[in-house]
Structure formats: C-alpha cells, structure tokens
Amino acid sequence: MSTVIQFENVHFKYPEDTRESLNGLNLEIREGSFTAVLGRNGSGKSTLAKHMNGILVPTEGRVLVAGIDTADEDRLLDLRRQVGLVFQNPDNQIVANVVEDDVAFAPENLGLPPAEIRRRVDGALQLVGMYELRLHAPHLLSGGQKQRVAIAGVLAMGPRVLVLDEPTAMLDPQGRREVLTTVTRLCREQGMTVVLVTHHMDECVGADRLLVLDRGQIALDGTPAEIFSQVERMRALGLDVPETTQLLYELRQEGLDVPLDALDVDSCAGAIAAALKR
C-alpha cells in the first residue's frame, strides 16, 4: 500500500494563539487504511484534519497529499477533490434545498458535464443509503441522515481520502451508528482511505490504526488493541478507554490473568471465561 497523505515536521499556530496547535508532527497515512484520531479538546485533532485538504497550511514543514504540496495554490482544486472533508455540524455544510442538488454541488464546482454529475450524485447517494430520499428537503431529515448526505456530498467529488472531523459529535446514538457503519463500509468495501477524528473511544475500535494526539504531537500510534491496553498512559493523556478494556483492566488489578487487548464484547467475554477456567 502506498502513502497517500504525508506530514513532514508540520508546525502550525493560529494567529491569535501563543501556543502551537501542531508541534512538529510527522505522519503517513496509507492508501485504503482506516485511521482513527483521538485526543482531548485542544490537542490539535481538528487542526490536523483541516491540514489534510489545505484549508489550513503549515506555518513550518509541509503536507503532501498524493504528491501535491498543500501550500501549492495552483493545484488547490486538484488537492481538494482528492480529499473529502466532513464536519461536525451537518446543518452548516448542506448548501441546497434538495438532497440531490446538495450532493451535486461539488461536481458542479468541478465543471463536470451534466450526465457525469447525475451519475456521480446517484452513485454517492446509493453508497450512503440515501438514494430513496434524494428529493427530500435536507432540514426535514434526521441528524444521521443529514450527515450521510454530507458524506455523499464529498464522495461525489470522487476523493481518494475521506476525512471526518468529529462527524458524530452532534448526533444521537442512532445517528452515530448510521454514520459509523457507512464510513466503515466505505473503507472495507470501496477501499476508501478513511481518517476519522473523534472523541468517542468506541468509534476507534474498528480502525486499523489509532493515533492519540496530545499538545500538537502524536503521543501514541498503533492498533486500537495496542493503544487501549496502555490504560495508565491513556488516563495520563486525559482520555478514557473502552468499557471492555476498563473491565479487563480492573480484573487484572484484582489479580485475574486476562489480556488487555480484547476490544469487542465477544472477545472480552471469551477472554474472561478462559481466565476463569484456568
């Protein structure tokens, strides 16, 4: 698998801040992978997401997306169509009064011929399971449905990478599930590279790789199982671990010999049962 996004010693400071939001960050994202990014508020995770399509440009160092330097303004459109960015509030990223017109916004901006736009819009809506509601008014949809429309809106650009910046933060549990299932399916079935920024531990469980950000740097980098088993380290970074890991951790404290890397409920139950039999 080749590298699709590369951060080289990236520093970034907002003009109004004294502290750097990104502080010498190095990162490579592999094509087709599912990467989750965790971090407490102010750790720089949104700033990281906005660097991936050139909304923000490093004050020092550089970001390469499919070989394009994000600071290269001549290739900005080329860059943006490679990386679809989905934000927290679905209401604030839907531009049109009809679902399909909204999804058509990006391909229209790219100046594609009408038949091609129609094909992409229908395809993107089918991928997120919103094709039946294509003629609805967005404000009448549920939060999860709106967020899926927003995802379709960036998929219609035909991006290689889908970056989601806390896409479930404003949704109810049902909506969160809808969005997460959609994103996971896009990665596993369509081979889409996914970067999911979140503060929900349980949303990271299915990822290939988990990054924990702290003060603008990558504090931990590994598979979710590797990272969550470092319970004390996670706590020191101001983060929780999934309930399963928490349970296994406490059992271990009590002297039961269980592994810490069983993340989903079934393997957690299996691990406890095996330990009890011994």
Add this chain to the structure above:
Amino acid sequence: MLKDITLGQFFPGDTLVHRLDPRTKLLLVTVFIVALFTAAGWMGYGLCVLAFAGCTALSKIRLRAFFKGLKPMIFIIVLTALLNLFYTRGTPILPGWIITWEGIGRAVKMVLRILLLVMGTFLLTYTTSPMALTDGLELLLNPLKKLRLPIHEMTLMMSMALRFIPTLIEETDRIMSAQRARGADFETGGLVRRAKALLPILVPLIVSSFNRAYDLATAMESRCYHGGEGRSRMKQLKLAGIDLAALAVGAAFLALAFILKKYGV
C-alpha cells in the same frame, strides 16, 4: 408564530404552471407587473384580474394560500384604501360629504393593484422551487455579467438565504424556549417591552449565524467551490414548446394592455 412564514413557500405540483421554465415564469411575472402599472381604466384592470385568475386556475393553487400570505399586508392595503378614499377631489357622493365618486374609484383601483402585485409574485414562488427560481434568475441576468456585476454570487446568496430560513427558524425556537425556561416573557407588555424582550433572542441568533457562515464557507471551499467560473449544472434548464407558447400569450397580453392604455379604458 414562526411557522406561519409563507415567504418563498413552494407548493409542489405537476400543473402546466409548475412545468414552465422558471425563466418563462419570471418574464411573465415581469410582464404582468408592467401591465398592472400601465392599466388606467377599468378594462385595463379587468384584463389583469382575468390574467391572474386564469393562471391561478391553471396552477390549482387554492385562493386560501394567497390570503394567508396577504395577512401581513392588510395594514398597507387598508391605509391605501382610506387615503385614496378621503383625499381625492371630485364630485361628492352626497352633497357636503368628503367622499367622492372619484375617490371610491381610485381606492378600488389602488387596492386591486397592490393585491394583484403581491398575489402575482406569490403565484411565482408558490409554483417554482427556490432552487429553480435562483437558477432561472441567474440565467436571465447572465448578460449582466459582462458589466462585471456579481450575478452568480448574488443568486447564490439568495438561494443560501432561502436554504437557511428553516434552520434559523428552528434555532430561534430553541433560543426562545431556552429564554422562556429562564423566565423570559415574550407575550405580555407594551410594544416597547416586547421589543426589548426580543433582544436576548437576537443577540445569540446573530452570533450563531456568524459561526454558521464561517463553517459553511469552510465546507464550501472543501467541496471545491471557487466562485461561478467554470461551474456546470446537473439540471439543465431547457425552454420547451409550452414555454414559447406561454411567452407568446404573455406578449399578446402586454400588447393588449398597452392598447387599452392608449384608449384610456
């Protein structure tokens, strides 16, 4: 209260009027307004009433929808009627009365003019989706781009404004509930008191609108928006046979209105 806003409301349908190209409808409404202001005599007004009634019947929009939209206009309509009624010189209807025959005539004509003006534009927004309307407007005004007027930006702003009306209404409701929960009172007191009570709603509403605008701009940029240059459209507007026929009828109507004006009837 906030749910009653009919501005820009669209009643979907599949009638002849709904199917017309938005450009055709925009042109026809312009023709209608010109004819309305040309009309001098009763025949001229009659022609406009007939035209409006005909189009409304074809659109199958119920008259009640128009009355609902007219409600906020009642004050202006009544004021116009009264002013014309009392301040027109001529022959009194009874010796010694202020009210003159001419005054009654002018009052009726003025009220008719306002009613038809408002209802005519309602017919346009009731039968055309906001998206189609702004698309049509942009295409019609396209030639003005040569004069470096920002037509695309203006129509985009218009469609965004329409898009965010329901969102902002929801937000206002939410803020009002939050203020009510903390004891705010919006219903009682005089005009000044009630206006003052609105301030704690407007301030958070405006602040959040700015945040929304900022988010929206970022989201649009992320979706490759770079102004109107080089943009294409998924839905192409095409003038069909019925559009040409409707425009021909519109032209005939305008000609007739001018002829009636020439003869002063």
